[in-house]
Amino acid sequence: MTQTYSAYSIIQKKRDKEKLSKEEIQWFIQGMLDQTIADYQMSALLMAIYLCGMDIEETAHLTDAMLYSGKVLNFPEQHFIDKHSTGGVGDKATFILAPIAAACGVKVPMIAGRGLGHTGGTIDKIESIKGFKTDISLEEFEELLHTRGLVLIGQTKDIAPADKKIYSLRDVTATVESIPLITASIMSKKLAEGAKGIVMDIKTGNGAFMSKLSDAKKLAASIRKTGHRFDKNMMTMITDMSEPLGLAVGNALEVIESIETLKGRGPKDLTDLSVALAGGMIYLAGLSKTLKDGIKKAQAAIDDGSALEKFRELIKNQGGDVNVVDDYSLLPHTKNTVEVKAHKAGYITKMECTELGKHCVRLGGGRQTTSGVIDFAVGFVMNKKIGDKVAKGDVLMTIHCHDSQIAIAKEITHFVHTRDITISPAKPRAKKKLILEVHTQFAAKKKTTITKKKK
Numbered sequence: 001m002t003q004t005y006s007a008y009s010i011i012q013k014k015r016d017k018e019k020l021s022k023e024e025i026q027w028f029i030q031g032m033l034d035q036t037i038a039d040y041q042m043s044a045l046l047m048a049i050y051l052c053g054m055d056i057e058e059t060a061h062l063t064d065a066m067l068y069s070g071k072v073l074n075f076p077e078q079h080f081i082d083k084h085s086t087g088g089v090g091d092k093a094t095f096i097l098a099p100i101a102a103a104c105g106v107k108v109p110m111i112a113g114r115g116l117g118h119t120g121g122t123i124d125k126i127e128s129i130k131g132f133k134t135d136i137s138l139e140e141f142e143e144l145l146h147t148r149g150l151v152l153i154g155q156t157k158d159i160a161p162a163d164k165k166i167y168s169l170r171d172v173t174a175t176v177e178s179i180p181l182i183t184a185s186i187m188s189k190k191l192a193e194g195a196k197g198i199v200m201d202i203k204t205g206n207g208a209f210m211s212k213l214s215d216a217k218k219l220a221a222s223i224r225k226t227g228h229r230f231d232k233n234m235m236t237m238i239t240d241m242s243e244p245l246g247l248a249v250g251n252a253l254e255v256i257e258s259i260e261t262l263k264g265r266g267p268k269d270l271t272d273l274s275v276a277l278a279g280g281m282i283y284l285a286g287l288s289k290t291l292k293d294g295i296k297k298a299q300a301a302i303d304d305g306s307a308l309e310k311f312r313e314l315i316k317n318q319g320g321d322v323n324v325v326d327d328y329s330l331l332p333h334t335k336n337t338v339e340v341k342a343h344k345a346g347y348i349t350k351m352e353c354t355e356l357g358k359h360c361v362r363l364g365g366g367r368q369t370t371s372g373v374i375d376f377a378v379g380f381v382m383n384k385k386i387g388d389k390v391a392k393g394d395v396l397m398t399i400h401c402h403d404s405q406i407a408i409a410k411e412i413t414h415f416v417h418t419r420d421i422t423i424s425p426a427k428p429r430a431k432k433k434l435i436l437e438v439h440t441q442f443a444a445k446k447k448t449t450i451t452k453k454k455k
């Protein structure tokens with residue numbers, strides 16, 4: 001006899017903290033895709049999962065249901081490596097590390113996401129380059145990957161379509177910060193892309209979805225476990241997100257900062273993290289003996305200009321205007337800027353990083369509804385970072401906004417002064433480490449190496 005299910009009873013079961021079966025999860029995901037289950041029912045289940053959690057087995061079933069909702073590619077050779085970040089504010093590292101890795105011989109099949117909650121999305125950012133196509137067919141994706149070694153597209157209807165739908169619902173229903181939902185979201189699309197190895201940047205700190213280090217560690221373990229089930233080489237790096245990465249926050253502004261970094265003129269934290277993650281990709285690809293050697297090769301690809309050339313190639317291959325690399329005025333920009341000045345002297349000791357990210361969304365740099373349209377030009381640039389000394393009147397950040405947004409800029413200024421940037425009299429003892437922990441595990445060895453640990 002075939003079992004019949006109802007959306008109501010499955011939502012109720014999860015709401016009451018019961019464990020869902022593989023069949024129930026598959027039935028629900030399929031129903032969402034063929035629209036026999038309404039968005040409001042899916043949203044209710046997402047909230048129930050957010051509040052009550054899922055165990056490892058349920059997470060695995062959810063990942064599988066989302067993974068097999070579309071096509072699954074397979075590039076079994078060791079040098080096909082992908083990278084993904086759990087998301088942060090100003091996180092544009094993909095634009096730097098992907099061309100670096102490609103310049104060093106790694107094949108990079110990248111399917112990236114759009115903005116989620118207070119964090120920006122790689123695809124929204126790259127689309128600020130006029131003409132850049134992120135919705136190419138899977139055939140073209142494979143062709144570009146094999147011939148050019150680097151391809152960057154958005155989620156298609158073919159790859160993990162269940163994630164595409166769930167991702168946009170989570171973005172507007174406050175259901176992002178959940179270990180099972182993040183694991184299934186990331187791993188369904190990463191596994192479907194077929195790379196042999198995956199480098200995961202797991203963010204922690206007050207700008208990350210996993211603000212506590214202990215949760216970031218759990219998420220890292222959950223992601224590694226899922227990767228191992230599919231015989232992938234896995235590296236997880238837990239990295240700090242208690243202030244924006246680099247200085248720029250906002251789509252076109254972040255593209256400019258990425259190009260500057262590829263030219264060797266980027267902020268130190270962004271450069272260091274991008275080089276470390278690219279080094280991880282080179283190492284997982286088997287193109288360096290150690291992670292340290294991978295990092296050296298990655299830095300050399302910035303220094304000799306080969307990574308910048310790869311970025312130009314990427315733009316050209318996908319129909320974008322390559323001239324932006326040398327002329328930033330070709331990118332969307334606002335006429336107006338508003339400076340937020342320090343109202344007292346001291347040292348910057350803390351930032352409310354999520355709140356800063358939300359300011360970019362409010363300006364139009366992110367979506368507030370699933371169908372929201374992105375304004376590529378708006379955002380802000382940090383003039384100071386945690387640990388910096390400031391005098392009264394120094395510029396803390398510069399808001400890029402339109403004439404019609406002066407009132408919003410004033411409100412942001414108020415929040416920066418009263419909540420989002422703390423200025424204290426005493427110098428902070430030590431700046432937080434950027435990379436807190438690295439775990440590497442090659443599929444064949446099934447043994448985890450911890451190469452860095454928080455002191």
Ligand code: URA
Nearest residue numbers: 086087113182185186
């Ligand atoms: N990135 C994703 O792809 N999914 C999440 O849930 C969070 C970050």
